[in-house]
Amino acid sequence: xxxxxxxxxxxxxFNSLYPLYRELAKDPNYDLWxxxxxxxxxxxxxxxxxxxxxxxxxLEQEGYKLxxxxxxxxxxxxxxxxxxxxKYGDVVRVHLDHGVGIKTLRIRNIVRQQDFRYNVFLxxxxxxxxxxxxxxxDKADFHITGIPKLDPFFWNGFYDNAALKKQMHLHPEKKTVxxxxxxxxxxxxxxxxxxxxxxxxxxxxxxxxxxxxxxKYAPHSQHRFxxxxxxxxxxxxxxxxxxxxxYPYLNxxxxxxxxxxxxxNEFLVLGKHGIIYVLPNDNLTHSDGMPILxxxxxxxxxxxxPHMHKPDDLxxxxxxxxxxxxxxxxxxxxxxxxxxxxxDGKASVRVKEKIDELMGH
Numbered sequence: 567x568x569x570x571x572x573x574x575x576x577x578x579x580f581n582s583l584y585p586l587y588r589e590l591a592k593d594p595n596y597d598l599w600x601x602x603x604x605x606x607x608x609x610x611x612x613x614x615x616x617x618x619x620x621x622x623x624x625l626e627q628e629g630y631k632l633x634x635x636x637x638x639x640x641x642x643x644x645x646x647x648x649x650x651x652x653k654y655g656d657v658v659r660v661h662l663d664h665g666v667g668i669k670t671l672r673i674r675n676i677v678r679q680q681d682f683r684y685n686v687f688l689x690x691x692x693x694x695x696x697x698x699x700x701x702x703x704d705k706a707d708f709h710i711t712g713i714p715k716l717d718p719f720f721w722n723g724f725y726d727n728a729a730l731k732k733q734m735h736l737h738p739e740k741k742t743v744x745x746x747x748x749x750x751x752x753x754x755x756x757x758x759x760x761x762x763x764x765x766x767x768x769x770x771x772x773x774x775x776x777x778x779x780x781x782k783y784a785p786h787s788q789h790r791f792x793x794x795x796x797x798x799x800x801x802x803x804x805x806x807x808x809x810x811x812x813y814p815y816l817n818x819x820x821x822x823x824x825x826x827x828x829x830x831n832e833f834l835v836l837g838k839h840g841i842i843y844v845l846p847n848d849n850l851t852h853s854d855g856m857p858i859l860x861x862x863x864x865x866x867x868x869x870x871x872p873h874m875h876k877p878d879d880l881x882x883x884x885x886x887x888x889x890x891x892x893x894x895x896x897x898x899x900x901x902x903x904x905x906x907x908x909x910d911g912k913a914s915v916r917v918k919e920k921i922d923e924l925m926g927h
Contacts, residue, residue: 567597568925571639571654575603577621578776578810579645582664585714585914586643593918595927599633600625603649641925647675651682658924659684661706662714662917666835666905667828668860673697674852677705685924687917689713690906696860711916712908716835718813720911725817734771734803741888742769744819746812748827749777749784751850753843753874758791760877761823764884765801772796772804773815775827779807821887823874826859834867834902835909839887839894842866843874870898 570590572583590596602625604616622632636642636653645664648654661684663672673693676684684706688694694710697703718724736742745761747754764770778788789807796804805815812829816822822833822840833840842863850858864873870890872883890898902909908916921927 568595568641568927569597569639570599571633571636571642571657572598572600573603573636573642573644573648574600574621575644575646575649576664576776577617579664581811581813582645582662582713582715583643585717586660586662586917589714589914589918590921599631599635599639601633601636641921646672647679647684648682651679658921660917660921661686664715665828666713666715667826667831668866669826669828670852670856670858670860673700673702674856677702683707685709685920687711687713687913687920689716689913690904692905693860709917709920710907711920712906712910712913714914714917716832716906716909717911717914719817719835720909725814727818730814730818731769736769736771736803740767740769741820742771742818743884744771744773744815744822746773746815746822746824746827746829747775747778747843748825749775749788751826751845751847752778752784752788753823753825753845754778754788754791756845757823757843757877757880759795760880762795762799762802763880765799768884770799770802771815771819772802773812774805774807776807776810821884823880823884826863830867830871831905834871834898835906837898837902839871839890839898840867841872841874841883841887867898867901870894870901 572587574580587598590598602618602621604618626632637655639657641658641660642654643660643662645662659682661676666689676686686706686708688708688710689712691710694708697708731738743764772792774789774792777783792804796802816829816833816836821838822829823843824830825843825845830840830842844863852858872886874880874883
């Protein structure tokens with residue numbers, strides 16, 4: 567029996583882990599457990615409150631086995647580099663990133679743990695080429711298999727757009743725009759209430775980053791602003807804070823507005839044209855000088871996704887994204903094929919095959 571620990575540092579990482587969990591669960595040779603992190607939120611601007619008990623209650627109700635142990639496992643699967651990796655012991659480490667965007671943190675965190683080696687599963691050629699450009703291809707064992715997180719997009723009937731539209735009371739004939747800004751840096755600062763200008767021509771959904779609700783890494787003002795705005799506009803649907811899964815809404819939306827978030831690339835997966843708000847903060851870097859983003863946002867998906875530089879660009883950008891030219895469609899396919907491999911709903915199968923090999927199973 568191979569004992570496996572899924573390290574759920576944040577609740578919203580569950581998306582990245584679930585497809586592989588589902589695949590491993592079919593094999594009786596794997597004994598699966600989940601370890602939940604604190605996933606803290608800030609209360610009264612001062613106190614950090616753990617969400618662990620709430621998350622645990624939900625997962626236990628859904629039939630998952632939970633543990634507080636981190637040692638004694640043969641394999642650990644994580645959605646980010648492990649915190650205090652020494653606690654997990656001599657174990658095979660499988661890294662399935664929780665975001666497939668252009669933020670360099672995903673690889674930086676792994677490389678910084680020089681004494682711990684990971685098996686890193688990548689969504690496509692782009693990220694491996696970027697890693698090679700840094701001469702880091704030997705810092706971990708990289709596998710270009712496609713990433714399990716994207717699998718549900720290709721599972722027949724997994725998402726029901728008609729039912730979701732009905733549930734949210736969206737107009738069945740209108741195109742749907744999803745506004746999904748990151749938490750920091752964020753285009754919230756610039757777009758603010760201007761997003762409601764899209765009403766009444768379009769259905770408007772707003773999905774905030776989990777950190778925009780929690781108050782630990784971003785101010786509570788982010789969610790409070792849009793809660794007040796939603797209260798004023800019946801046609802604006804603000805996704806509730808406990809609904810961390812953006813994938814049903816990405817699948818439903820006709821176009822997307824975001825900034826540096828990985829949802830941009832996740833929308834690209836679907837073959838739909840999103841909109842990138844190019845923030846004015848150029849040359850963002852980590853404390854060690856490494857760029858925060860692997861691509862200059864001005865160049866990101868240029869020619870396929872319209873770019874906004876100011877709030878006044880909003881309506882025109884939406885119109886352009888919803889009515890792409892043949893050149894935009896061709897460019898989208900070019901990017902899609904470079905950024906991603908194996909968009910067939912079977913990345914979790916390929917990852918399991920590699921895990922079987924690693925575990926001698």
